Amino acid sequence: MTAKVPLIGFDRYVDLEWCxxxxxAAATESPIEVVRDQVAxxxxxxxxxxxxxxxLKRLSTKPFEHLADFIGRGIxxxxxxxxxxxxxxxxxASIASYPFFGKTSETAGRLLALQGDCSIKExxxxxxxxxxxxxGIERAVTRVVQTQTSWQAxxxxxxxxxxxxxxxxxxDDDELTAWLIEAAVRYAGKPVSVPSLQSLPVLFPxxxxxxxxxxxxxxxxxxxxxxxxxxxxxxxxxRQGQLTDELLIGTAR
Numbered sequence: 572m573t574a575k576v577p578l579i580g581f582d583r584y585v586d587l588e589w590c591x592x593x594x595x596a597a598a599t600e601s602p603i604e605v606v607r608d609q610v611a612x613x614x615x616x617x618x619x620x621x622x623x624x625x626x627l628k629r630l631s632t633k634p635f636e637h638l639a640d641f642i643g644r645g646i647x648x649x650x651x652x653x654x655x656x657x658x659x660x661x662x663x664a665s666i667a668s669y670p671f672f673g674k675t676s677e678t679a680g681r682l683l684a685l686q687g688d689c690s691i692k693e694x695x696x697x698x699x700x701x702x703x704x705x706x707g708i709e710r711a712v713t714r715v716v717q718t719q720t721s722w723q724a725x726x727x728x729x730x731x732x733x734x735x736x737x738x739x740x741x742x743d744d745d746e747l748t749a750w751l752i753e754a755a756v757r758y759a760g761k762p763v764s765v766p767s768l769q770s771l772p773v774l775f776p777x778x779x780x781x782x783x784x785x786x787x788x789x790x791x792x793x794x795x796x797x798x799x800x801x802x803x804x805x806x807x808x809x810r811q812g813q814l815t816d817e818l819l820i821g822t823a824r
Contacts, residue, residue, distance in 0.1 A: 581669035582711035587722045590661040593631035597646045630664040663754030673758040675715045680772025683736040690733050724776035739778040748781045749790040762806035
């Protein structure tokens with residue numbers, strides 16, 4: 572059976588401190604109640620609190636089944652490297668778990684690459700073109716932008732109508748770099764060319780400083796393959812008997 576991932580799913584504000592506490596809970600195998608209490612003090616409404624906590628669980632203590640190993644390896648990185656990795660870990664978990672979050676990030680990354688900032692209206696319009704101009708898209712994009720601002724991946728201008736790219740976070744740990752590459756490949760749902768890895772729009776908050784082709788070729792969860800003398804692609808390694816859930820999900824987006 573193909574794992575089911577919601578079309579939008581990530582349509583609410585999620586504070587970075589809540590993410591940190593959720594990662595702490597996962598790392599110590601503790602209940603997520605401390606996060607529930609903090610969310611409850613900020614958000615009105617039981618249903619809103621429940622949905623926000625569901626997102627936090629998917630990124631940490633209770634990932635989608637087909638992502639359990641991937642998220643688990645992220646938690647192991649968190650235990651080794653500590654709180655400086657909160658942003659890359661929740662970003663990677665979000666783009667792998669929620670296609671809408673990933674597509675919003677990719678679209679924002681493309682717009683920001685052009686001139687360093689973009690209007691929220693333009694971002695909403697681009698997303699509506701891809702998902703359909705239906706109710707909820709504008710609000711969902713706004714919530715994702717609010718979340719990414721809280722995560723310090725973006726900042727807003729004085730009018731709060733434009734978002735501005737912040738200085739990229741340098742990623743210089745080999746394991747974390749390979750994990751982020753895997754997150755991007757899982758989001759894409761298909762092989763990704765190695766030359767594009769340094770500037771993937773979906774990973775716009777980060778600069779990957781390590782030798783990426785070398786890391787991909789030595790990562791047990793990735794495969795580096797060549798198409799012709801000068802074209803290399805990285806893709807997920809398929810285990811014996813494993814269903815290609817990620818690719819099936821990608822075709823359903």
